[in-house]
Amino acid sequence: MNAEALTVPPLPGDATALIADMGARARAAAKRLALTPTADKAAALRAAAAAIRSRAADILAANEEDMAAGQKNGLSGAMLDRLRLDEARLGAIADAIDAVAGLPDPVGGEIDRVTRPNGLVLSRVRVPLGVIGIIYESRPNVTADAAALGLMSGNAVILRGGSEAVHSNRAIHAAFAVGLVEAGLSADAVQLVPTQDRAAVGAMLRAQGLIDIIVPRGGKGLVARVQDEARVPVLAHLDGINHLYIDGAADPEKAVALAVNAKMRRTGVCGATETILIDRAYSAPLAIIDALIAAGCEVRGDKGVAALSPHVDPASATDWDTEYLDSIVSVAMVGGIAGALAHIDTHSSRHTDAIVTEDAGVAERFLTGVDSAIVMHNASTQFADGGEFGLGAEIGIATGRLHARGPVALEGLTTYKWLVWGSGQTRP
Template sequence: MMSSEARIAAMAKDARAAATEVARAGPARTADALRAAAAAIRDRAAAILDANARDLAAADGLGAALRDRLRLDAPRVEAIAGALEAIAALPSPVGEVIDSRTRPNGLRLQRVRVPIGVVGIVYESRPNVTADAGALCLRSGNAVILRGGSEARASNRALHWALATGLAAAGLPQTAIQLVDDPDRALVSAMLRAAGAIDLVVPRGGKSLVAAVQAEARVPVLAHLEGNNHVYVHHAAAPAMAEAVVLDAKLRRTGVCGAMETLLIDADYPATIPLVEALLERGCELRGDGRAQALDPRIRPAGPEDWDTEYLDAVAAVAIVDGLEAALTHIATHGSGHTDAIVTGDRGAATRFLAEVDSAIVLHNASTQFADGGEFGLGAEIGIATGRLHARGPVALEGLTTYKWVGRGTGQVRG
């Protein structure tokens, strides 16, 4: 029996060869493959939902947020197919000239986008990541090795079948999108240690998964932290807008990484009580500082850990802050660098907030739940990167490329 390391090495070798073949085939063929995969998902929607039902039935101990991420229904399956078509319709970034220059000696230089190579994706609970990550890697000229969580094993297998069907229909190697369909955790460790065979690992999941990947990896990691996101309601916010933005940011879907986890309300905001009542009346538990608790007896006291917690549930921390400076300080102290928003009619306050909050996504008068690659017009995303290197925010096609320098001369030598 092959060791975990040997199994991953063999998959990576096949992926490398597939990436070369995909590059030669060109973007028209990858678009064909994704459209064929979308058709396969629609044709097999019933089988995909049946597989998902089996996963849900076996996931009794899964928390509400992870269970929501795992669950598929007919609209979600259609959204997965639609995302593949949207990615197919996007221009491939491969070959894009980022910039060019001609040196005094006549040597012409260009920076050109190229695929990263072989990408490994480690994720949990979300079967849609199987399709999104496979499609984004393929469209950006990469090959990918997918390792989803065991709780979504049947769903992932069904969606991977559709991707493989699309690749075959377009005459592309099925090894361009491979699925590690074995729950053995040793295979994940082997992926993370496969330096030179796998070029980049992207973890997609909770804080513990990301931390474990970063601690063990010998392969470069494109990681994201949890979405400890803030909405700051400035004193110049329009009350109707503030309520709409806050309710959507917290309650549209509580289990997504773009959900608001902390509400900051300016001490001079004139409609504080109706705002917190709107959340409470819709079933959102609030945990507040002393001033927030004084607004409504239903607000529980917040402990020190509440300001740093990604609840992924109908729970939010709430604090009353003395102006923009205090809001900025709170976010800098407790934020995770994911997504933060200000609601205000004061352009100067908004400009300062957008400039000084050091997060991957900063928003003015909009819900944090727009933190999504599809909403950014990127087709889908492989994750939201919160670091400062290579890619930041929703990672889509461009984030899965690097670049090389191409020089064209007429016999120039340095002498």
């Protein structure tokens, strides 16, 4: 292995100079990656996964440092859960990289082809975006997921993780880079910003011509800053204020199981349900409340819900717009599908919303009427995940309307160009 390939240049005093240097190296790597055969990219990813497995002890030790610091600094239980790695989670990270290596390569894929009346043949083919900047908080798995997706889609990536996971991110990145170099690819294809100075984030956001798109993954404050300051396009993932609507025609057994799973399976993930809406015509609302409380969830309800149980706390106006990422849920009684749609239209973050019902007509009205990136029928919102969608790892859930929406995986990290074949045609 070429040791120089893993060498990070001396840290400049100027964050702009640092990002400019990283961006220039990333652009050069991106040009090479765009032409790299699928088999070579897959081999590099498998080598990176193997390196992560072989360095598991080092990565877990680094994560212990981050966990200790997080506990000392008062991180919430949800944030600590996002941060924590163990053998199973680290194994899943490596498995996800291997899974991406086995996915169809979107680069060069033909989207469509048409022959014009004048004989011109037009085709659209997928090409990489170029250099992707990813700014994220607390979740070290993003380091590996973003690196794998970027590489397989032919993009170079510049990663800037949060201070909460600094040691974990560095250990995972170091292992990933070893795999790339062992497979004959440049470590410049996946770079980690070597400083936690917030000025580096600002420099990334202003790096027109060096970074083609920014993907923020984190809390509302981070995403708001990125959207306000970015001079390059942003693929945003806003709050996961997700709703589960229990219709009057819901099966009671399904309703309880889905409510508990959607909220409590993992409370710190963006697919967790934060608000449950119950049709006033539903026959067994108390069973849902009792099941949530029995699972250790704090329930905050409107007047109708509070009247069901003395264990329900009154909901405030802000609860309907809060992503708890914790064992807390807000619950409201609504007047059927119309009331549910109105509440969701007012309070949803357009991430994931679901309905529980056995009425196909009501389900269809919900699926077509809710304007979110993911809309579900009789399924837990916790399925809002690229892996569960068969996309492999994901770089995030895009909640905007442009370019990509929902789980962003390989295809979401490509754009397209037009290819035109003629036989001497001139335009009259």
